[in-house]
Amino acid sequence: MNPDRTASEAASSGGRFIDTVHGSASEAPPRFINTGHGPTFQPVDIGHPEYLALIESDSAFWSLVKKDKLGHALTDSSFLDAYRAKAGQFRKEMDGLRFGLTPSAVYFNPTERCNLNCAYCYIPGDMRSKGVHMSPDTLLDALSRLKAHFAATLPEGRKPQIIFHGAEPLMNREAVFQGIDAFKDDFRFGVQTNATLLDEQAVEFLTERNVGVGISLDGVDAAIADSTRKTWSGEGVSHLVRRAMDMLRGYSAFNVICTVTSKNIATLPEVVEYFHKNEVETCLLNIVRCTLPGAREIMPGDQDAGRMFIAALERSHELYRETGRKLVVANFANILLAIMAPTARRLMCDISPCGGGRCFFALAPNGDMFPCSEFIGLPHFKGGNLFTDAIDDVLQSAPFAQVTGRKVEDIEPCNRCAIRHFCGSPCPAEAIEMNGAMNRMGAFCGFYEDQTRYALRLIADGKADDFLWDGWDSEAETVFELKGL
Ligand code: SF4
Ligand code: SF4
DSSP: OOTTOOHHHHHHHTOOOOOSSOOOTTSOOOOSTTSTTSOOEEEEOOSOSSEEEEEETTTTEEEEEEGGGHHHHHHOHHHHHHHHHHHHHHHHHHHHHHHSOOOOEEEEOOBSOOSBOOTTOSSOHHHHHHOOBOOHHHHHHHHHHHHHHHHHHSOTTOOOEEEEOSSOGGGGHHHHHHHHHHTTTTOEEEEEOOSTTOOHHHHHHHHHTTOEEEEEOOOSSHHHHHHHSBBTTSOBOHHHHHHHHHHHTTOTTEEEEEEEOTTTGGGHHHHHHHHHHTTOOEEEEEEOOOSSHHHHTTOOOHHHHHHHHHHHHHHHHHHHHHHSOOOEEHHHHHHHHHHHOGGGOOOOSSSSSOSBTTTEEEEOTTSEEESSGGGTTOGGGOOEETTTSOHHHHHTSHHHHHHHTOOGGGSTTGGGOTTHHHHOOOOHHHHHHHHSSTTSOOSOHHHHHHHHHHHHHHHHTTOGGGGSOTTGGGGTTOOOOOTTO
C-alpha cells in the first residue's frame, strides 16, 4: 500500500465499495459527493499524524487522504469517477459476501461434557458437568447426513469443514477419531480443544491426518492463565497446555486462542512474546464474549482492551522485525482483510449479518442445531434437529432467521457508524442476552473502534502486510475459510 496515494488513486486501487441496495436502470447516476444520488463520505480521524480516512459509510468504500487535502478529495471529479467505475463490481461482490453465502462449516459438539469449568464458558455448567456424549454410531450418522447435505449445496470439489468443538471434544475422543477416519475424504476437520487431554497418541493421530488443532491459553503467568481456565475442583491446567504447545510446535495447522479478559488484559504483550518464542504461527486474541453472566464479571473496559490489544500487536510487529518470523493475530488480520480485501476474510464475527447460521452452524450432541456455538446454552435459539428435521428447513427457521437477519443497518448507533462494515456490530448472542434485543449493540464498541483505526493507520504507513499471512493476496478471492482454526 502506498501511503502517498491521492484520493483518486486510492479509489482505483485500494478503496472499497459495498452497497446492499441495488441501483435501478432509472436511477440517476451520482453527480456530487454528499448530495442527491451521490455517495455520502465521512472523514474519520484514525489517529495518524498525516492522514485521515474518507469512508462512504453505507458501502465501506474508503480512501486515505492527507489531512490538508480533504477539500480537494471531496471536490476532485476524478475521485467520484473512480468510485463510479468500481461501484458495480464491489456492490456485487459485497452483496454476495453479506447475503449470498451458504453454510460450508459445522461447529460439531460431540459431547456436552467438559473436564474444565472456565469462567467465561457459554455452555451452562449443568450441561458440562452432567451432560452426555454422542455415541460413535450417532456421530457417524450425523457426519453422513451432513455429507449428503453439503454434497447438494456446495460447488463440486469444495470440501466442507467440521470443527469438533466444545465443551471438550476429546472427552469423546474415540467417537471423534472414528469420525475423522471414516470421513477423511469428505470433510476438512479441525478440533478446538482445551488441550488437557492431548497426549502423544492424539497429537500423532491429528497431525498425521492434517487435522487443524486449536488450543487455549490465557496467560504466560500460571496464576493469570489458571484464573480463568481451571478444573471443576479449581486446579489450573496451564502446565498441560504448555506441554501440548511443545508437542504441536512446528505443526502448520495449529493455533492458540487467548481469551482477553480483565484478568489478563495488562499482560497481552507478554502473551504475544510467549507465543512467538514458542514458534506459534497463528494466534487469536479474542475479546471475551459476554453472552452469559459469568463472562460479564471479567469483561475488560473498552479503552484498556483497545490500548493493550494494540500494544500486543505492536510487540508482535517488533518481534517480526527482529526475527523475520511472523506471529499472525488472526482476529486482527481479519479486520485488515475486511478493509483491504473483504472476500479474503477468514472469520465471520466482524461482518453483518455475522456468520452464525449463514456461513456455518453449530450442532449439539443430541442433534439440536443452533446458528452458532454461542447460542448452544440458549434453548430458544434451537432451529431444529439434525436427526428429525431437514437441514434446509432448520436454516430457514425463525431462530436462525433472527441471527441471519441481524444487520448493522438496523442497529443504533451502528447504522450511522462509518466503520460498521469493518466491525459488524458483534455479537448477536451478546446483544440479546446482555442488552435485551437483536437490534442492539453487543459489547466493546470502543474496542472495535480502536482496532479499526489502528488497522487504517497501518495501511497508511504501508505496514499492513506485516500483520497478515504471507501470500494472503494470492487467495483474495477466497470466500470464508476457517483456515488454521
Ligand atoms: S458474532 Fe457471535 S453469533 Fe456471530 S459468529 Fe461470532 S460468536 Fe457466533
Ligand atoms: S459496535 Fe461501535 S464500532 Fe462497531 S459498528 Fe457499532 S458503532 Fe461502529
